[in-house]
Amino acid sequence: MAGSCRTLIPMLPAQARATPDWQQPWPLLVAILAGLAHTLSFAPTPYGGWLEIATLTWFYTLIAYRRTLCATLVSACAFGFSHFASGVFWLYISMHVYGGMPAIIALTALILFALYLAAWPTLAAALWYFCSATRSDIMAAPPSIHWRSSLAFASAWALSEWLRGVILTGFPWLASGYAQVAGPFAGYAAVIGVYGVGWLLAFNAALIGQMLIAAFKRGKWVLSAPLIIFVTCITGGSAATKVAWTNPAPHAPLTVRLLQGNVQQEIKFEQQGVDMAIALYQELITAQPADLIITPETGIPVLEQDIPESFAYTIRDFADKTGSAIIFGAAGATLTPTGPVDLTNSLFGVTPRSPILYRYDKHHLVPFGEFIPWGFHWFVALMKIPLGDFARGPAIQQPFFVGAQPLALNICYEDIFGEEIARTLRQTPIPAGILVNATNLAWFGDTIALDQHLQIAQMRALETGRPVLRATNTGATAIIGYDGRVEKKLTTFSIGSLEARVQGRVGVTPYITYGNMPVLVVSLLLLAIFAAQRIKMLYIR
Incomplete structure (x- = not known):
């Protein structure tokens, strides 16, 4: 040598x-x-x-x-x-x-x-x-x-x-x-x-x-x-x-239910898949009360205005009678005389005994999947991806409250940008004590993408000192503790509900304060x- x-x-x-x-x-x-x-x-x-x-x-x-x-x-x-x-x-x-x-x-x-x-x-x-x-x-x-x-x-x-x-x-x-x-x-x-x-x-x-x-x-x-x-x-x-770096919030732990519908991507946006998804999530939501119930991204795969009245009335009645707060994914839009415009990938929140519907619009969009870069329309046209050009939500949006507990919502790809999540916590008057990610990784099949994305969510928990709730269509639906450990997880590619008690956190980590x-x-x-x-x-x- x-x-x-x-x-x-x-x-x-x-x-x-x-x-x-x-x-x-x-x-x-x-x-x-x-x-x-x-x-x-x-x-x-x-x-x-x-x-x-x-x-x-x-x-x-x-x-x-x-x-x-x-x-x-x-x-x-x-x-x-x-x-x-x-x-x-x-x-x-x-x-x-x-x-x-x-x-x-x-x-x-x-x-x-x-x-x-x-x-x-x-x-x-x-x-x-x-x-x-x-x-x-x-x-x-x-x-x-x-x-x-x-x-x-x-x-x-x-x-x-x-x-x-x-x-x-x-x-x-x-x-x-x-x-x-x-x-x-x-x-x-x-x-x-x-x-x-x-x-x-x-x-x-x-x-x-x-x-x-x-x-x-x-x-x-x-x-x-x-x-x-x-x-x-x-x-x-x-x-x-x-x-x-953070401490338990003074509020009682929340009982949560994270729903995983395992809706096949091939039929998700066809009428058969839409009808099946709406019926499935209505059944999963109303199966059992909880402080918080969450569906995956676009769990209800229609525009907000096209959600069936029977689903809307059932969910509202269930929330009012059981005291359950519900977050569901759907597409938002602005209605005009010529039709809907400014489509958004959104999460909607139903609060018990409140007529106000909370709305979070995805801010950091996926190139080619949610917006089309200039000069690449021909490329996207080769794929069968519906709603391929979304409008962008505000960078800072108010948290969703379950009782006195604020939650910071993000959708799918957004949780790979730790600085943006830290900025949201840093710039909101009452920093959220729990992070919520709703996603649909069915686009990537049974691949390492599911495990990689879960690992990314674990890093967000470590950076912020907060638990992360992940509701996904096919997996990995999981509850991650504030210390980054996966506490509970559903089997991938299964239909189910993940239930747990989750304690929010208060305080900020140095990363929240200073970012990158x-x-x-x-x-x-x-x-x-x-x-x-x-x-x-x-x-x-």
């Missing part, structure tokens, strides 16, 4: 030695395997948080060994492409199986989207390459730890993940911090959020990677600093999980300092 890493080069075939660094096949294969392993770090893999430390260490070590910028970027792109193509392959199911798009077009769309997502880890590698210590410094003898390289990698990684979550309306799915909801860094989520957790993860991965590089090239282990920091971070994360600002400020400041130093060094040369 001793000797310079350059001794690897003579071991390769003569043809490989003559091949430019970025064209050599073996680093690409290693990068692809690392990307696939990174996908396995996320749900439903148990202990994925520990696996993710290994895969990010793998990624850092890989790009640190590349000799040129071009080779570094190619490896990063291969890593990102294999990770995202395998991690969001369920989009193909949505487009082809349920959307009716021709297979070749759906596959092409998935490949192009994975390439776009791969641009973000590639950007992280480019920033790291420019801002970190030079490769000759990292590989130099005697072996040592280069803090600048580790800090630059963590900052570039966190910044690129944040940019992926905001550019072009954002797609923060599979942000690295999500794999840590049951991992060693979970305790930091309430303080620095999912991107801050990703920063810590990348920092430790870089330190471990440098330790491995030093051991490989010199046959010596540089143990002290990396291991001390790694153990300190893990110990701190464990201790942080015991900090109660701390990790962004630290990352940008460090990268700016390192970039200025590198530019100065190049200028002097």
